[in-house]
Amino acid sequence: MPEAMTFGAHDLLRLDALPVATDAPRWLADAFALAPYAVVRRAQAPEDFVAVGFRGATRAERYGAYVPRAAVLSAYPPERLRERSTSPARAALKAFAALREIVQRGTLDALVWGPTGSVGFELTTTQPTVTQTSDLDLLIRMPSPLSRAYARMLCERLAELERDLGLHIDAQLETPAGGVALVEWAQGKPRVMARSVCGPRLVDDPWAGPSVGEHA
Structure with a gap:
């Protein structure tokens, strides 16, 4: 992959x-052998490195590190994952059912979006990660301003799915200022929390001013 x-x-x-690290947890080598993947996290990284997080078999097994760009074989953004399918035995899990419903109902058809979290990880790696109590985490690309009214409409559509299927859906807007919770923007708060590589900060308008360098 080009550096x-x-x-x-x-x-x-x-x-x-x-990556070579003296503080690597014991579970990491086994987890990597099953799924040699990591997720890009919001953190500053040294030149020619990418800040990533590794996940193990349990929620407590998480490890942050920096990997050389030269070690990356391929990349899978969330929007490439929404049409992927899992095995019939796994498809009945609530998070996968909710993802299918969003696609079939066209809930987010006007937007660029995809699953993250455990759903995105399993769809990419095929390793069983999702459980019956897993949330469905979504990332919505939003380089241009999103009206509060449209955000409220999206929240209502997702809330209907939450009620129908009995799970929580956490949607995040990817804005020039960083990641902003859809529900927080929809609530009309004068300031919202934007999470960027420079850390979380309150902003009036996630689309005002220059980008804070969200890409690694």
């Missing part, structure tokens, strides 16, 4: 090797 390629938060990266 000049940029990666965004929540992209899944297939790696050719684990």
